[in-house]
Amino acid sequence: MIFGVPLLQMLVLVFAATFDMKKIDMVVVDKDLSETSREMIAKFDAIPFYNLEFAVPDETIGEEMLFSDEADAILVIPPNMERNLIRDDKAQVQLLVNAIDGNSAQLIYSYSSRIIGNFNKNMIAEWKGIPEFSPPGEVKISESYWYNTELDYHWFMAPGILAVLVTVIGMFMSGMNLVREKEIGTIEQLNVTPVKKYQFIIGKLVPFWLIALFDLAFGLLVAWLVFDLPVVGNLLVLFAFASVFLLGALGLGLFISTVSDTQQQVMFISFFFMMIFIMMGGIFTPVESMPHWAQTIDRANPMYYFMKIMRNVVLKGSGFIDLLEEFLSLLLLGVIFLSLAIWRYRKTT
């Protein structure tokens, strides 16, 4: 259970949670039906993930297709586009994008405008006889993607999801375990013994700490085998950070269970924290683009640090010194959460 479930989650989530555009359904409303318009459409057609729908005479039908979610975008080529282009040296096309998902809308827009832009450039070159790739006085940007050169989204998601999994396992299991003793009553028998509070909490902490660390190793292995995820950084550094992070996560789980009486309560409170930790931890959206108050709250979010550390160490190869601030923050959070748990655990009611 402890290993199978995370494995499954990892495989399902990493493949599923992707922002990569794999398929764009675009409706083409060609009212010009000229050589130029066909050439432009051919450019789109040549790209495998554009799935074009032709033979739509006007945009209202296209809009209906947007409504029924059959199309992601509509390209409207107005009548006389070619004529206007030749006569006035300029012409317009319209691109309507379904922007319910802002992210993919952005992507569709930028892909499409790049295609049209390229088409435009080629046309100018053709007509004016200027060599294609050296237009006059243009600043060219040359791109080079570092750390994830192929922009493989799985590489971005895998460390993030692994961070979430390890946290869920650690926090829920430690929390549940303690409160379960309350529910069955075994804690009663233990409370009359001379066991010290910190000994008890450590006893509850260590097994789940080891399991979570093991799960992390296991998850990295799976990610390496399945997604070809490289671990650029030092594994020792990664696990050192993970150990400190888990102290905090488990400490919080234990603290929650010391203030709860039933497993339901633990579930509910842990769930509350998990949602905030995950959503604000930057697994999908960069923390840097969150509002300022959210970033302030994230200072107390162990997941935020760990997510950052996971990605930086795994993909970028950051060392211990690069992440010293994160390390100290995690250490502080760990000490706080654990102290709270020990302080709040009562042998007497």
Added chain:
Amino acid sequence: MIKINQISKSYNENQAVKKISLKVNEGELFGLIGPDGAGKTTLMRILTTLLLPESGEAKMDGLDVVNDFKKIRHIVGYMPGRFSLYQDLSVEENLNFFATVFGTTVQENYDLIRDIYYQIEPFKNRRAGKLSGGMKQKLALSCALIHKPKILVLDEPTTGVDAVSRKEFWEMLKKLQKKGITILVSTPYMDEANLCDRVALIQKGELLNVDSPQRITEKFPRRIIQIRSDEMYRLINDLRAFEKAESVFAFGQFVHFTGINDDVETNELDIYLEKQNHNNIVVEEISPGIEDVFMSMQSNSK
């Protein structure tokens, strides 16, 4: 050995223990007798340092239950009413675990638990959750004894256990008492009260009486008449309808009867019941048992 002085404890509005004072002597087998909800468990939890009293103080072997709770945990063995050992650990693992927690080993105090433990030793690899009720209770007792406590506190140890195991269990307690352990035991069963050296009758958080079971029954002023006939249910109804009846309770095969002012004679009842067409009537006066005392006190306090 145990001194309780004016201890009170309430849960919200509900006062569970009302200013109870009690003394248990060293080496005594002391029983807390009372129905469910009388406050027995609360009192025991205060003595085992699991609950803080609201007012009053209590001392276990001279140690205060509030200030010296750490020391008390070394000298007290507690067996909660609910089976509280780890169900997914085996018998042996449970025993070893609790020995370790108390900083001792099973071998060190084995002679103390030998008589009890040898009965469950054949099942030592079985999980505690899979044991029968009687065996669970023996294991729990072994675990409570593993650190050689001076005082043993047992909360309703025989509830939900069959008659044979109950008898065995009380024999074990007697043996432990001979080894010098002071035992405080609670039970809702009146018949077990007679096995204690002294008992305290508790009702709704208040102490009704503290004495040896013999003295309690001897001092009981009422006359108890025991009656039997073939039709139990009709017998009770008819007796309750009898004008001089004060209380009528079913006690197993018999009905225990007390008359108003104790001036009802056995032949009076004989005649009355014959008139009501009862067969095989037996009417005899008996000496009261602890249960009669309790029933009487209970109805008085209502």
